[in-house]
Amino acid sequence: MPRYAFRIEYDGRPFKGWQRQAELPSVQGTVEAALARLEKDIPSIAAAGRTDTGVHALGQVAHADLQRAWEPFRLAEALNYHLKPAPVAITACAEVTEAFHARFEATWRSYTYRMISRRAPLVHEAGHAWGVRGKLDVAAMAEGAKHLIGKHDFTTFRATHCQANSPVKTMDKVEVEEIPLPAGTEIRFHLKARSFLHNQVRSIVGSLEHVGSGAWAPDDIARALAACDRAECGTVAPPQGLYMTGVGYPEDPFAHGWSEA
Structure with a gap:
Protein backbone atom coordinates (compact mmCIF):
# COMPACT_ATOMS: atom_id res chain seq x y z
CA MET A 1 0.00 0.00 0.00
CA PRO A 2 1.65 3.28 -1.04
CA ARG A 3 1.91 5.94 1.66
CA TYR A 4 1.18 9.62 1.02
CA ALA A 5 1.99 12.70 3.05
CA PHE A 6 -0.28 15.75 3.02
CA ARG A 7 0.20 19.33 4.14
CA ILE A 8 -3.19 20.52 5.36
CA GLU A 9 -4.63 23.98 5.93
CA TYR A 10 -7.85 24.50 7.84
CA ASP A 11 -10.08 26.97 9.63
CA GLY A 12 -10.67 25.44 13.06
CA ARG A 13 -13.93 27.25 13.85
CA PRO A 14 -16.40 24.53 12.75
CA PHE A 15 -14.43 21.65 14.26
CA LYS A 16 -14.01 20.09 17.69
CA GLY A 17 -10.30 19.83 17.05
CA TRP A 18 -8.22 17.62 14.79
CA GLN A 19 -8.95 14.23 16.34
CA ARG A 20 -11.90 12.21 15.04
CA GLN A 21 -14.78 12.03 17.51
CA ALA A 22 -18.05 10.14 17.34
CA GLU A 23 -20.89 12.38 16.13
CA LEU A 24 -18.79 15.56 16.43
CA PRO A 25 -17.14 17.41 13.53
CA SER A 26 -13.36 17.04 13.37
CA VAL A 27 -10.68 17.82 10.83
CA GLN A 28 -9.44 14.22 10.83
CA GLY A 29 -12.95 12.91 10.22
CA THR A 30 -13.48 15.38 7.39
CA VAL A 31 -10.25 14.40 5.61
CA GLU A 32 -10.94 10.69 6.10
CA ALA A 33 -14.44 11.13 4.65
CA ALA A 34 -12.92 12.78 1.57
CA LEU A 35 -10.40 9.93 1.22
CA ALA A 36 -13.25 7.42 1.47
CA ARG A 37 -14.80 9.00 -1.64
CA LEU A 38 -11.67 7.96 -3.53
CA GLU A 39 -11.04 4.51 -2.04
CA LYS A 40 -12.89 2.25 0.35
CA ASP A 41 -11.49 0.94 3.63
CA ILE A 42 -8.95 3.72 4.13
CA PRO A 43 -6.99 3.19 7.37
CA SER A 44 -7.00 5.97 9.93
CA ILE A 45 -4.71 8.85 9.01
CA ALA A 46 -1.99 10.06 11.39
CA ALA A 47 -1.09 13.72 11.96
CA ALA A 48 1.92 15.57 13.36
CA GLY A 49 -0.19 17.15 16.10
CA ARG A 50 -3.71 17.21 17.53
CA THR A 51 -4.99 20.76 17.46
CA ASP A 52 -7.79 21.69 19.86
CA THR A 53 -11.30 23.00 19.22
CA GLY A 54 -11.18 26.25 17.27
CA VAL A 55 -7.45 26.11 16.53
CA HIS A 56 -6.37 26.69 12.91
CA ALA A 57 -3.57 25.30 10.75
CA LEU A 58 -1.50 26.48 7.83
CA GLY A 59 0.99 23.62 7.91
CA GLN A 60 -0.45 20.53 9.58
CA VAL A 61 1.12 17.34 8.18
CA ALA A 62 -0.58 13.95 8.01
CA HIS A 63 -0.06 10.67 6.20
CA ALA A 64 -2.32 7.91 4.90
CA ASP A 65 -1.88 4.50 3.27
CA LEU A 66 -3.88 4.05 0.07
CA GLN A 67 -4.60 0.98 -2.03
CA ARG A 68 -3.59 2.36 -5.44
CA ALA A 69 -0.81 4.52 -6.75
CA TRP A 70 -1.78 8.16 -7.26
CA GLU A 71 0.03 10.99 -8.98
CA PRO A 72 0.37 13.50 -6.09
CA PHE A 73 -1.14 16.45 -7.95
CA ARG A 74 -4.19 14.41 -9.02
CA LEU A 75 -4.62 13.05 -5.49
CA ALA A 76 -4.53 16.55 -3.99
CA GLU A 77 -6.98 17.84 -6.60
CA ALA A 78 -9.39 14.97 -5.97
CA LEU A 79 -9.23 15.43 -2.20
CA ASN A 80 -9.77 19.17 -2.44
CA TYR A 81 -12.82 18.57 -4.60
CA HIS A 82 -14.35 16.16 -2.06
CA LEU A 83 -13.40 18.34 0.92
CA LYS A 84 -15.71 21.14 -0.26
CA PRO A 85 -17.47 22.98 1.32
CA ALA A 86 -15.51 22.30 4.54
CA PRO A 87 -12.81 24.93 5.25
CA VAL A 88 -10.02 22.39 4.73
CA ALA A 89 -7.49 22.25 1.90
CA ILE A 90 -4.57 20.07 0.82
CA THR A 91 -1.69 22.40 -0.08
CA ALA A 92 1.01 19.76 -0.66
CA CYS A 93 1.03 16.04 -1.41
CA ALA A 94 3.76 13.48 -1.98
CA GLU A 95 4.31 9.74 -1.99
CA VAL A 96 6.65 8.80 0.87
CA THR A 97 8.31 5.63 2.09
CA GLU A 98 6.69 3.28 4.58
CA ALA A 99 9.19 4.51 7.16
CA PHE A 100 7.72 8.02 7.12
CA HIS A 101 5.41 8.86 10.02
CA ALA A 102 3.88 12.32 10.28
CA ARG A 103 4.05 12.34 14.08
CA PHE A 104 7.02 10.22 15.11
CA GLU A 105 9.45 11.46 12.44
CA ALA A 106 8.83 15.16 13.16
CA THR A 107 11.88 17.05 14.45
Whole structure:
Protein backbone atom coordinates (compact mmCIF):
# COMPACT_ATOMS: atom_id res chain seq x y z
CA MET A 1 0.00 0.00 0.00
CA PRO A 2 1.65 3.28 -1.04
CA ARG A 3 1.91 5.94 1.66
CA TYR A 4 1.18 9.62 1.02
CA ALA A 5 1.99 12.70 3.05
CA PHE A 6 -0.28 15.75 3.02
CA ARG A 7 0.20 19.33 4.14
CA ILE A 8 -3.19 20.52 5.36
CA GLU A 9 -4.63 23.98 5.93
CA TYR A 10 -7.85 24.50 7.84
CA ASP A 11 -10.08 26.97 9.63
CA GLY A 12 -10.67 25.44 13.06
CA ARG A 13 -13.93 27.25 13.85
CA PRO A 14 -16.40 24.53 12.75
CA PHE A 15 -14.43 21.65 14.26
CA LYS A 16 -14.01 20.09 17.69
CA GLY A 17 -10.30 19.83 17.05
CA TRP A 18 -8.22 17.62 14.79
CA GLN A 19 -8.95 14.23 16.34
CA ARG A 20 -11.90 12.21 15.04
CA GLN A 21 -14.78 12.03 17.51
CA ALA A 22 -18.05 10.14 17.34
CA GLU A 23 -20.89 12.38 16.13
CA LEU A 24 -18.79 15.56 16.43
CA PRO A 25 -17.14 17.41 13.53
CA SER A 26 -13.36 17.04 13.37
CA VAL A 27 -10.68 17.82 10.83
CA GLN A 28 -9.44 14.22 10.83
CA GLY A 29 -12.95 12.91 10.22
CA THR A 30 -13.48 15.38 7.39
CA VAL A 31 -10.25 14.40 5.61
CA GLU A 32 -10.94 10.69 6.10
CA ALA A 33 -14.44 11.13 4.65
CA ALA A 34 -12.92 12.78 1.57
CA LEU A 35 -10.40 9.93 1.22
CA ALA A 36 -13.25 7.42 1.47
CA ARG A 37 -14.80 9.00 -1.64
CA LEU A 38 -11.67 7.96 -3.53
CA GLU A 39 -11.04 4.51 -2.04
CA LYS A 40 -12.89 2.25 0.35
CA ASP A 41 -11.49 0.94 3.63
CA ILE A 42 -8.95 3.72 4.13
CA PRO A 43 -6.99 3.19 7.37
CA SER A 44 -7.00 5.97 9.93
CA ILE A 45 -4.71 8.85 9.01
CA ALA A 46 -1.99 10.06 11.39
CA ALA A 47 -1.09 13.72 11.96
CA ALA A 48 1.92 15.57 13.36
CA GLY A 49 -0.19 17.15 16.10
CA ARG A 50 -3.71 17.21 17.53
CA THR A 51 -4.99 20.76 17.46
CA ASP A 52 -7.79 21.69 19.86
CA THR A 53 -11.30 23.00 19.22
CA GLY A 54 -11.18 26.25 17.27
CA VAL A 55 -7.45 26.11 16.53
CA HIS A 56 -6.37 26.69 12.91
CA ALA A 57 -3.57 25.30 10.75
CA LEU A 58 -1.50 26.48 7.83
CA GLY A 59 0.99 23.62 7.91
CA GLN A 60 -0.45 20.53 9.58
CA VAL A 61 1.12 17.34 8.18
CA ALA A 62 -0.58 13.95 8.01
CA HIS A 63 -0.06 10.67 6.20
CA ALA A 64 -2.32 7.91 4.90
CA ASP A 65 -1.88 4.50 3.27
CA LEU A 66 -3.88 4.05 0.07
CA GLN A 67 -4.60 0.98 -2.03
CA ARG A 68 -3.59 2.36 -5.44
CA ALA A 69 -0.81 4.52 -6.75
CA TRP A 70 -1.78 8.16 -7.26
CA GLU A 71 0.03 10.99 -8.98
CA PRO A 72 0.37 13.50 -6.09
CA PHE A 73 -1.14 16.45 -7.95
CA ARG A 74 -4.19 14.41 -9.02
CA LEU A 75 -4.62 13.05 -5.49
CA ALA A 76 -4.53 16.55 -3.99
CA GLU A 77 -6.98 17.84 -6.60
CA ALA A 78 -9.39 14.97 -5.97
CA LEU A 79 -9.23 15.43 -2.20
CA ASN A 80 -9.77 19.17 -2.44
CA TYR A 81 -12.82 18.57 -4.60
CA HIS A 82 -14.35 16.16 -2.06
CA LEU A 83 -13.40 18.34 0.92
CA LYS A 84 -15.71 21.14 -0.26
CA PRO A 85 -17.47 22.98 1.32
CA ALA A 86 -15.51 22.30 4.54
CA PRO A 87 -12.81 24.93 5.25
CA VAL A 88 -10.02 22.39 4.73
CA ALA A 89 -7.49 22.25 1.90
CA ILE A 90 -4.57 20.07 0.82
CA THR A 91 -1.69 22.40 -0.08
CA ALA A 92 1.01 19.76 -0.66
CA CYS A 93 1.03 16.04 -1.41
CA ALA A 94 3.76 13.48 -1.98
CA GLU A 95 4.31 9.74 -1.99
CA VAL A 96 6.65 8.80 0.87
CA THR A 97 8.31 5.63 2.09
CA GLU A 98 6.69 3.28 4.58
CA ALA A 99 9.19 4.51 7.16
CA PHE A 100 7.72 8.02 7.12
CA HIS A 101 5.41 8.86 10.02
CA ALA A 102 3.88 12.32 10.28
CA ARG A 103 4.05 12.34 14.08
CA PHE A 104 7.02 10.22 15.11
CA GLU A 105 9.45 11.46 12.44
CA ALA A 106 8.83 15.16 13.16
CA THR A 107 11.88 17.05 14.45
CA TRP A 108 10.10 20.35 15.19
CA ARG A 109 6.70 21.99 15.17
CA SER A 110 5.93 25.67 14.88
CA TYR A 111 2.93 27.74 15.95
CA THR A 112 1.91 31.36 15.56
CA TYR A 113 -0.56 33.11 17.82
CA ARG A 114 -2.34 36.24 16.53
CA MET A 115 -3.47 38.95 18.95
CA ILE A 116 -5.00 42.26 17.87
CA SER A 117 -4.83 45.19 20.27
CA ARG A 118 -7.62 47.77 19.78
CA ARG A 119 -10.66 49.09 21.60
CA ALA A 120 -13.15 48.30 18.83
CA PRO A 121 -14.37 44.69 18.51
CA LEU A 122 -12.88 42.56 15.76
CA VAL A 123 -14.93 42.26 12.59
CA HIS A 124 -13.06 40.57 9.72
CA GLU A 125 -10.63 38.85 12.09
CA ALA A 126 -13.28 37.64 14.53
CA GLY A 127 -12.66 33.94 15.10
CA HIS A 128 -9.13 34.23 13.69
CA ALA A 129 -7.39 36.34 16.35
CA TRP A 130 -7.70 37.32 20.01
CA GLY A 131 -9.03 40.85 20.34
CA VAL A 132 -7.51 42.63 23.35
CA ARG A 133 -8.68 46.08 24.43
CA GLY A 134 -6.04 48.65 25.20
CA LYS A 135 -2.45 49.22 24.09
CA LEU A 136 0.15 46.59 24.96
CA ASP A 137 3.87 47.00 25.60
CA VAL A 138 5.35 44.77 22.90
CA ALA A 139 8.95 45.34 23.99
CA ALA A 140 8.11 44.16 27.52
CA MET A 141 6.43 41.01 26.13
CA ALA A 142 9.49 40.28 23.99
CA GLU A 143 11.70 40.70 27.07
CA GLY A 144 9.51 38.32 29.06
CA ALA A 145 9.52 35.76 26.24
CA LYS A 146 13.32 35.44 26.47
CA HIS A 147 12.94 33.62 29.81
CA LEU A 148 11.18 30.74 28.02
CA ILE A 149 13.93 29.91 25.55
CA GLY A 150 15.82 26.67 26.22
CA LYS A 151 15.10 23.54 28.24
CA HIS A 152 12.75 24.01 31.18
CA ASP A 153 10.09 22.34 33.29
CA PHE A 154 6.92 23.91 31.84
CA THR A 155 4.49 22.61 34.47
CA THR A 156 3.19 26.16 35.01
CA PHE A 157 2.25 26.41 31.33
CA ARG A 158 0.75 22.94 31.02
CA ALA A 159 -2.94 22.01 31.11
CA THR A 160 -3.85 20.01 34.20
CA HIS A 161 -5.18 17.18 32.03
CA CYS A 162 -2.09 17.09 29.77
CA GLN A 163 -1.09 13.47 29.08
CA ALA A 164 2.58 14.07 28.22
CA ASN A 165 5.01 11.88 30.14
CA SER A 166 7.18 14.84 31.17
CA PRO A 167 6.66 18.60 31.55
CA VAL A 168 10.24 19.24 30.40
CA LYS A 169 10.45 20.76 26.93
CA THR A 170 13.05 22.70 24.96
CA MET A 171 11.79 25.89 23.37
CA ASP A 172 13.86 26.81 20.32
CA LYS A 173 12.03 30.06 19.59
CA VAL A 174 9.60 32.40 21.33
CA GLU A 175 9.47 35.64 19.34
CA VAL A 176 7.08 38.59 19.45
CA GLU A 177 6.30 40.54 16.26
CA GLU A 178 4.44 43.87 16.04
CA ILE A 179 2.44 44.71 12.89
CA PRO A 180 0.71 48.11 12.57
CA LEU A 181 -2.88 47.95 11.30
CA PRO A 182 -5.20 50.69 9.98
CA ALA A 183 -7.08 50.24 13.26
CA GLY A 184 -5.00 48.93 16.13
CA THR A 185 -1.92 46.72 16.21
CA GLU A 186 -1.48 43.04 15.49
CA ILE A 187 0.94 41.17 17.73
CA ARG A 188 2.16 37.78 16.58
CA PHE A 189 3.86 35.25 18.83
CA HIS A 190 6.05 32.73 16.97
CA LEU A 191 7.02 29.56 18.86
CA LYS A 192 9.05 26.55 17.77
CA ALA A 193 9.99 23.33 19.60
CA ARG A 194 10.30 19.64 18.92
CA SER A 195 6.98 19.13 20.72
CA PHE A 196 4.59 21.04 22.95
CA LEU A 197 2.53 20.30 26.03
CA HIS A 198 -1.24 20.57 25.95
CA ASN A 199 -2.24 24.27 26.08
CA GLN A 200 1.41 25.30 26.37
CA VAL A 201 1.32 27.93 23.62
CA ARG A 202 -1.97 29.47 24.77
CA SER A 203 -0.76 29.52 28.38
CA ILE A 204 2.45 31.27 27.40
CA VAL A 205 0.64 33.84 25.26
CA GLY A 206 -1.90 34.58 27.99
CA SER A 207 0.88 35.14 30.50
CA LEU A 208 2.76 37.39 28.09
CA GLU A 209 -0.42 39.43 27.64
CA HIS A 210 -0.25 40.12 31.38
CA VAL A 211 3.23 41.54 30.80
CA GLY A 212 2.06 43.64 27.89
CA SER A 213 -0.82 45.11 29.86
CA GLY A 214 1.43 45.99 32.80
CA ALA A 215 -0.12 43.52 35.23
CA TRP A 216 3.18 41.59 35.26
CA ALA A 217 6.80 42.66 34.85
CA PRO A 218 8.88 40.77 32.25
CA ASP A 219 10.73 38.94 35.06
CA ASP A 220 7.40 37.58 36.32
CA ILE A 221 7.53 35.12 33.41
CA ALA A 222 10.72 33.67 34.92
CA ARG A 223 9.08 33.61 38.35
CA ALA A 224 6.02 31.74 37.04
CA LEU A 225 8.21 29.30 35.11
CA ALA A 226 10.37 28.52 38.13
CA ALA A 227 7.31 27.94 40.32
CA CYS A 228 6.34 24.78 38.36
CA ASP A 229 2.80 25.44 39.56
CA ARG A 230 -0.20 25.70 37.25
CA ALA A 231 -1.77 28.21 39.64
CA GLU A 232 1.01 30.67 38.74
CA CYS A 233 0.03 30.73 35.05
CA GLY A 234 -1.66 33.83 33.65
CA THR A 235 -4.88 33.76 31.66
CA VAL A 236 -4.98 31.01 29.01
CA ALA A 237 -5.40 32.72 25.64
CA PRO A 238 -8.49 31.66 23.64
CA PRO A 239 -8.05 29.12 20.84
CA GLN A 240 -9.11 31.28 17.89
CA GLY A 241 -5.76 33.08 17.65
CA LEU A 242 -3.65 29.92 17.42
CA TYR A 243 -2.28 28.52 14.14
CA MET A 244 -0.15 25.44 13.56
CA THR A 245 2.23 26.81 10.94
CA GLY A 246 4.72 24.07 10.14
CA VAL A 247 6.34 20.73 10.87
CA GLY A 248 9.96 19.80 10.21
CA TYR A 249 11.45 16.43 9.23
CA PRO A 250 14.97 15.10 8.59
CA GLU A 251 14.09 15.29 4.88
CA ASP A 252 11.34 17.43 3.36
CA PRO A 253 8.57 14.92 2.53
CA PHE A 254 7.21 17.25 -0.18
CA ALA A 255 10.51 17.90 -1.96
CA HIS A 256 9.62 15.52 -4.77
CA GLY A 257 5.84 15.78 -4.71
CA TRP A 258 3.34 18.50 -5.51
CA SER A 259 3.20 21.69 -3.48
CA GLU A 260 1.61 25.12 -3.76
CA ALA A 261 4.98 26.59 -2.79
